[in-house]
Every structure is written in structure tokens, then in C-alpha cells.
Amino acid sequence: MSFRFTIGKKIGLGFGVLIILTVGVFMITNTTLNQSKQINDQINDIYNPSVAALEELKLLGYRSKLLIYTWVYSPSSTDDNPDKLRLNNLTFQDFPRIKKRLFELSEHWTKDEQFMITSVFSDFEELWNYHNEIKSLLNSFESYNDSENKFLAEFEIGEGGRIYEKTDEIIFQLDDLIKRQKLKSNKVTEEMISSFDLLQFLVRYLGIGLVIGGILIAIFTTRTIVKPVYSLKNILLGLSKGIFPSQKLKPRNDEIGEMVEAMDTLVEGLKRTKDFAEQVGSGNFEWEYQPLSEADDLGHALIKMRDDLEVNERELENKVKERTAEVVKQKEELEQQSKRIGELYTQVTDSIRYAKRLQEAILPPPTTVKKLLPNCFILYKPKDIVSGDFYWMDEKNGKVYYSAVDCTGHGVPGAFMSIVAYNNIQTAFNDPTNNTPASILNALNKGITKSLHQKEGNTRDGMDMAICAIEKNNNYIEYAGANNALYIVRNGQVLETKPNKQAIGSYNEEETKEFTNHVIEVQKEDMVYIFSDGYADQFGGAKGKKLMYKKFRQILIENAALNTYEQQAHLNNYIENWKDKLEQVDDILVIGLRIS
Numbered sequence: 395m396s397f398r399f400t401i402g403k404k405i406g407l408g409f410g411v412l413i414i415l416t417v418g419v420f421m422i423t424n425t426t427l428n429q430s431k432q433i434n435d436q437i438n439d440i441y442n443p444s445v446a447a448l449e450e451l452k453l454l455g456y457r458s459k460l461l462i463y464t465w466v467y468s469p470s471s472t473d474d475n476p477d478k479l480r481l482n483n484l485t486f487q488d489f490p491r492i493k494k495r496l497f498e499l500s501e502h503w504t505k506d507e508q509f510m511i512t513s514v515f516s517d518f519e520e521l522w523n524y525h526n527e528i529k530s531l532l533n534s535f536e537s538y539n540d541s542e543n544k545f546l547a548e549f550e551i552g553e554g555g556r557i558y559e560k561t562d563e564i565i566f567q568l569d570d571l572i573k574r575q576k577l578k579s580n581k582v583t584e585e586m587i588s589s590f591d592l593l594q595f596l597v598r599y600l601g602i603g604l605v606i607g608g609i610l611i612a613i614f615t616t617r618t619i620v621k622p623v624y625s626l627k628n629i630l631l632g633l634s635k636g637i638f639p640s641q642k643l644k645p646r647n648d649e650i651g652e653m654v655e656a657m658d659t660l661v662e663g664l665k666r667t668k669d670f671a672e673q674v675g676s677g678n679f680e681w682e683y684q685p686l687s688e689a690d691d692l693g694h695a696l697i698k699m700r701d702d703l704e705v706n707e708r709e710l711e712n713k714v715k716e717r718t719a720e721v722v723k724q725k726e727e728l729e730q731q732s733k734r735i736g737e738l739y740t741q742v743t744d745s746i747r748y749a750k751r752l753q754e755a756i757l758p759p760p761t762t763v764k765k766l767l768p769n770c771f772i773l774y775k776p777k778d779i780v781s782g783d784f785y786w787m788d789e790k791n792g793k794v795y796y797s798a799v800d801c802t803g804h805g806v807p808g809a810f811m812s813i814v815a816y817n818n819i820q821t822a823f824n825d826p827t828n829n830t831p832a833s834i835l836n837a838l839n840k841g842i843t844k845s846l847h848q849k850e851g852n853t854r855d856g857m858d859m860a861i862c863a864i865e866k867n868n869n870y871i872e873y874a875g876a877n878n879a880l881y882i883v884r885n886g887q888v889l890e891t892k893p894n895k896q897a898i899g900s901y902n903e904e905e906t907k908e909f910t911n912h913v914i915e916v917q918k919e920d921m922v923y924i925f926s927d928g929y930a931d932q933f934g935g936a937k938g939k940k941l942m943y944k945k946f947r948q949i950l951i952e953n954a955a956l957n958t959y960e961q962q963a964h965l966n967n968y969i970e971n972w973k974d975k976l977e978q979v980d981d982i983l984v985i986g987l988r989i990s
Contacts (some may be wrong), residue, residue, distance in 0.1 A: 424594040433586040433734020441579035459561045466547045469538035521560045537961040617702035756816040766794045771962035775982040780809035783926045783981035797861035800926035831861040831874035834913030842899040860924035873912045881923040883954040888947045906970045920989040921954045928982035
């Protein structure tokens with residue numbers, strides 16, 4: 395029996411060579427990585443923690459020196475002076491913790507380094523004894539009046555004193571230890587780099603070997619496997635397009651030769667199938683066709699196709715008529731539904747526009763705004779037809795109160811919330827006991843929580859808002875905020891007054907805190923701003939990102955010198971250019987007031 399160099403043997407030979415080279419590269423790489431891991435573990439687990447702990451101990455020495463100076467030169471009792479308490483904590487808590495950590499790390503040090511750190515700890519204990527002498531001399535406020543005690547304490551901490559000298563000695567020893575640990579870390583790092591250089595060298599040349607071997611195997615495979623398979627593929631592609639081969643392939647003594655024989659058989663069968671299909675297609679249903687075998691599913695299927703073709707054609711015509719009638723009926727139904735949807739859309743839009751008129755009724759008219767706050771602007775840009783943001787102002791007891799309110803959501807849900815919010819604001823404002831922004835917010839918080847039945851479920855509807863009160867001819871403004879801050883732009887800077895971090899509608903007797911009433915001094919020409927989060931949260935710009943509050947504050951600074959009409963126009967133009975073609979993400983509300 396002659397030897398058959400089959401495709402499997404050819405592929406096995408080629409991949410065997412590649413596997414041997416690959417295993418060699420893997421073993422070398424694995425060995426180098428294990429060595430590097432051990433070195434890296436030494437750096438991360440011993441040397442770097444040692445340097446960090448020694449640096450912390452060194453800093454502790456410097457701090458102890460500074461705090462003992464404070465002890466001597468700051469007359470007070472120990473309990474009243476935080477620096478004295480810090481010195482005690484440093485001595486009795488921080489030092490033992492660092493000492494314990496260094497004792498654990500020093501197990502991996504040399505004997506010489508272990509001796510040095512033990513010496514450092516002994517010096518620290520001696521230093522604490524010196525400190526204790528100072529503490530005993532100056533142990534109360536009255537002891538500082540004793541000039542002799544004061545002189546002795548100052549001598550000990552002064553240049554040439556025991557504390558001064560001992561601290562410098564400790565720092566010197568710690569610097570030496572830190573230097574040693576860094577040198578060892580650098581040494582093992584260099585060893586790791588050297589091992590990687592060796593790995594790079596070996597991988598480079600083994601990689602070249604892999605490339606050369608791969609090229610040789612590719613050439614061998616192409617000549618003995620790929621070309622014959624490519625010829626078979628072209629025959630199959632031709633058959634897929636209905637083109638039969640003009641000549642047969644040469645026979646071979648391997649699997650490809652067997653494939654050639656099978657291909658010839660397939661081509662002959664397809665030719666007979668082609669002839670049968672041509673006859674049946676031309677209407678010759680009497681044409682005989684012999685299946686290749688009893689198991690020839692395709693042959694039997696073709697015969698059945700010939701017998702059933704006429705019946706199928708008639709049934710198909712009937713089905714086409716039925717489907718055509720169904721399509722016509724469905725088209726009429728879709729047209730009716732489309733018309734109904736259009737009517738519903740018009741009704742909903744009309745309802746929302748009417749809701750807009752109702753919502754606008756709660757906003758102060760321009761005449762009221764001009765009367766109460768003549769030197770202000772309001773930038774009001776709802777996201778939808780109706781808005782969850784609204785502004786409010788009124789006058790009581792000689793003060794003008796005004797607010798920027800951001801209700802949960804936007805559009806129709808936000809508009810409903812704004813109506814609830816407006817009614818509760820008016821109720822809280824009309825209560826004669828509520829004379830400050832904070833008291834109005836407190837009452838509003840309770841009222842909204844009650845109106846929305848927040849305690850009875852898991853809903854968290856409510857609002858964020860800022861409210862201010864200003865009195866003519868006074869140089870101050872009152873402010874309280876629920877998540878919304880107040881900005882004052884003065885001399886090119888933004889002065890921010892932060893709000894309480896709780897929303898209106900979150901009242902809980904056990905958890906809710908009272909809102910803070912801020913009384914802020916203002917100066918002539920100051921610009922005071924309150925706002926919702928819609929301006930800062932708008933996406934846009936070249937990268938489609940949020941504007942953010944930092945950029946918002948910069949815009950306010952750049953426009954603060956303009957009159958209020960120009961500021962409103964500039965802010966509106968900027969946000970329109972910023973969002974460009976992007977959708978507005980939320981309602982926008984900014985109120986600016988010039989102090990005159």
C-alpha cells in the first residue's frame with residue numbers, strides 16, 4: 395500500500411512546527427512574567443509601603459516639633475487647645491500605629507536597617523520623654539506665668555536644646571532609611587526592566603522564526619491545498635450562477651481527489667436536473683426524470699413539483715385575488731385610523747395650548763414685574779408648550795418677594811405641579827406669620843407634602859426653588875433655597891450662597907430640617923441671579939456635552955456689566971447657539987436683578 399500524504403498530514407506538519415515555536419515563546423514569556431511579578435510584589439508589598447511609612451514617620455517628627463513649639467508659646471489648658479490635643483494624639487495614637495506598621499515591614503529588611511529603625515524608635519521614645527517634661531512644666535494656663543518654667547521649656551525646644559537636636563537626629567536617620575529603601579526599589583526595578591529587555595530580544599527573534607515558518611507553511615499549503623480547493627470553489631461558484639464547468643479537474647491520490655470525483659457526479663446530476671426543469675418550465679409535464687437513488691430527496695421533490703405545478707398555479711391565482719381584496723380593506727381602515735389620530739392630536743394640542751394660557755395666568759404680568767422689580771430681567775424658556783418652571787413675585791410689609799421655581803418634570807406633568815406649587819406659595823405668603831423667605835419655604839414644604847400625600851406612598855414629587863426678599867433703600871437681600879443657589883456678581887467675581895440640600899415636598903417631622911434664612915449685604919451695581927437647573931444642564935457645543943454651572947457662572951460674569959435687557963438677550967442667544975440643532979432638555983428660567 396503506497397503512502398498517502400493526506401491533507402490532514404500536511405496541515406498537521408505545518409501546525410506542529412508553529413505550535414513548537416509558539417510553546418517556546420510562551421514558556422520564555424511565562425518565566426519572565428513570573429520573575430517580574432515577584433519583583434513587582436517586592437516593590438508594592440515591601441519597598442513602596444516602607445518608603446511611605448518612613449515618610450509618614452518623618453512627617454510625624456516634623457509635626458511633633460511644630461506642635462511642641464505651639465505648646466510652649468500658646469498659653470492655655472490642654473483641653474482648650476486643639477493643637478495640644480493633636481500632639482497627644484500624635485504621641486499616643488499615630489506613632490504606635492506607624493511603629494507597628496514599620497515593625498511588620500522591617501522583617502523583610504537587612505539586619506543593618508532593622509537595627510537603624512529600632513534606634514529610631516528608641517530616639518522617638520526619648521523624644522517623647524523630653525516632651526513630657528515640657529508638658530509637666532506647662533500643664534495649665536497658670537503655669538505659663540512661671541518665668542523659670544517658661545525659660546526651661548523655651549530652652550529645650552530652641553536651637554541646641556534637647557528636643558531640637560533629637561528631632562533633627564531622628565529626621566537624619568529616617569532620611570538615610572528612606573534613601574536605602576528607594577535604592578533597593580530602583581535596583582529591583584532595573585532588574586525587572588533587564589528581564590523584559592531579554593524577553594523582548596528573544597520574542598523578536600522567535601517571532602521572526604514564526605514569520606518565516608508561517609511563510610514557508612503558507613507557500614506549501616497554497617501549492618498543495620489552497621490552489622486545488624480554489625479551483626473547486628470556482629466550479630461551485632459557477633454552478634451557483636448556473637454555469638457548468640467546461641472541463642474536469644485532474645484526479646489526485648488524496649482527499650481533494652475524492653472531492654473531484656464527488657464534484658463530477660454532482661455536475662452530471664445537476665445537468666439532468668437542469669434539463670428536467672427546462673422541460674417542465676416550458677409546460678412539458680410529460681418529461682421523464684429518474685432520481686439518482688431511492689434516497690434522492692431532490693429527485694423525488696422535482697417529480698412531485700412537476701405533478702403539482704398546475705394545481706399550485708391555479709391556487710396561487712385565487713390567493714392573489716383574496717390578498718388583493720384584503721389589502722384594499724386594510725388600506726381603508728388605516729386611512730380612517732390616520733384621520734382619527736390626526737383629530738385626537740389636534741384636540742390634545744388645543745388642550746395643551748389652553749393649559750398654557752391657564753399657566754400664563756399664574757405668572758406675574760409685565761406691568762407687575764416692572765412695578766415691583768423695575769431693574770430686572772426674566773429669561774423664561776419652556777421646553778414644551780407648558781412648563782414645570784415658573785416665576786412668582788408679590789409685595790408685603792414693604793418688601794418685594796420673588797422666586798424661581800423648578801417643579802418635578804416638564805411639559806404637562808410639570809405644568810400640573812406648577813399650579814399646585816403656585817397655590818401653596820400664595821397660601822404660605824398670605825400667612826401673616828411668614829415674613830422671611832425661609833419661613834415661606836418651611837410652610838410651603840409642609841403644604842406641598844400634604845397636598846401630594848407624600849407620606850402615604852413612595853412618590854417624591856415636589857420642586858427646587860430659590861426665593862428672595864428685598865426692601866427698597868436697604869443694602870441687604872434675604873434669601874432661602876431648596877437645592878437652588880443664589881449668585882451675586884460683583885467686580886468680576888461670583889459670590890455664591892448655597893441652598894439647603896432638600897427639595898420642597900420632602901417634609902418629614904423626624905428628618906426634615908428648617909430652611910436657612912440668609913441675610914446678604916449687597917452693594918450698588920451688584921447683579922443678583924436666581925435660576926433653575928435648565929440652563930446649566932443643556933447639552934450642546936462642539937462635543938454635545940452639558941453646559942455645566944462653571945460655564946454658566948462665567949457667562950454671568952461676562953454679561954453682568956450690561957443692562958438687564960441686553961443681559962436677557964445675550965443669555966438667550968448664547969443658549970440657542972450652544973444647543974444648536976440639539977433638543978432643549980429641560981425648562982429654562984433665569985432671573986437677574988440689578989441693585990440700584
